Amino acid sequence: MSKSDKPILRALHGESSRRPPFWLMRQAGRYLPEYRALRQKAGGFLDLCYAPELAAEVTLQPIRRFGMDAAILFADILLVPQAMGQKLWFAEGEGPRLEPIRTRVEAESLNLDGMAGRLAPVYQAASLVAAALPEKTALIGFAGAPWTVATYMVEGGSSRDYANVKEWAFGDPAGFGVLIDRLVEATAAHLSAQLDAGAEVVQIFDTWASAVGPEHFDRLVIEPTRRIVERVRRNHNDALVIGFPRGIGELYPRYFAETGVDGIGIDAGMAPSLAARNLQPHGTVQGNLDPRVLVAGGEAMEKAVAAILAALSNGPFIFNLGHGVVPETPVDHVVRLTELLRTA
Ligand code: CP3
Secondary structure (H helix, E strand, O other): OOHHHOHHHHHHOOOOOOOOOEOOOOOOOOOOHHHHHHHHHHOOHHHHHOOHHHHHHHHHHHHHHHOOOEEEOOOOOOHHHHHOOOOEEEEOOOEEEEOOOOOHHHHHOOOOOOHHHHOHHHHHHHHHHHHHOOOOOEEEEEEEOHHHHHHHHHHOEOOOOOHHHHHHHHHOHHHHHHHHHHHHHHHHHHHHHHHHOOOOEEEEEEOOHHHOOHHHHHHHHHHHHHHHHHHHHHHOOOOEEEEEEOOOHHHHHHHHHHHOOOEEEOOOOOOHHHHHHHOHHHOEEEEEEOHHHHHHOHHHHHHHHHHHHHHHOOOOEEEEEOOOOOOOOOHHHHHHHHHHHHOO
């Protein structure tokens, strides 16, 4: 079978289908008992990311249970700054922590040379998964977009107001540009390496794109992403790329047209009918069930899924959530979701 017989790849090439393919952001993770067991065995989250056999196993767990049309490689967007030399750790129950970088000199000291070696276990995991997947299931690699990764690098973890990163980005555009440039280079290399290892699609997560604002959007969101897509396609001219600039509202069409991505992930805040009208004419749409509707299940979920399918399955479409699966999600609700999608 040729690669492009996989439903996700066909959708990204612009084909529509009455029963659209699906996968779920964060489909591997704490809502699955088998994930929790393996994570405990590995020690910590980062230990899991750097153990190729275990990371491959965790990637495959949701595929075995639910049969999604794509697997997403188990890793994290913050492995890239770590591979460039920034200290990263996950404090139990607190999320990610990094030793903050806030000056041009610190940005200049980020080191791209050792990156490929440090991330080799991630690429090994990708090869293991690629060899083990069912023949119609695609492998998706990913990275964080420069802006989103920079928020963690500068704030030292998750942030409520992005005070430090905005002060730097708005007050010293040239200095902050050094950080963005390093991230463009590192991210393009990381995505290319995942494609070399067997990934067939890459997704760029710009989870905090909505914090930027229209005035700085070109410089901080569109341009860095466009440059990454261009660089990735220098090595892989047929690379399929999905952008996920979460929460950008009316800037979605411009992001889609100007970055060159093949597919666009929309968050749960966008009406599916609006996405059908404004985005599908330009390419493939992916989304956008609210992860909390998946937690609620029942009639709320049945109705929301029906509305999304009615609006979007006439054009190129990949069903997904509007953001990642949350740990409280009942496994039974994911089972029901897969039934709804298979009988659509
Ligand atoms: O299944 C998949 O989608 C693949 C794996 C994946 C993870 N993180 C695993 C993970 C992916 C694609 C990511 C992306 C990621 N990581 C993003 C962008 C997407 C998004 O969700 O907004 C961001 C912002 C991060 C950074 C990050 N990693 C945070 C903020 C956290 C803590 C929050 C949390 O859920 O605990 C992580 C940890 C993380 N990444 C976990 C997993 C499964 C939980 C770790 C654990 O305790 O086991």
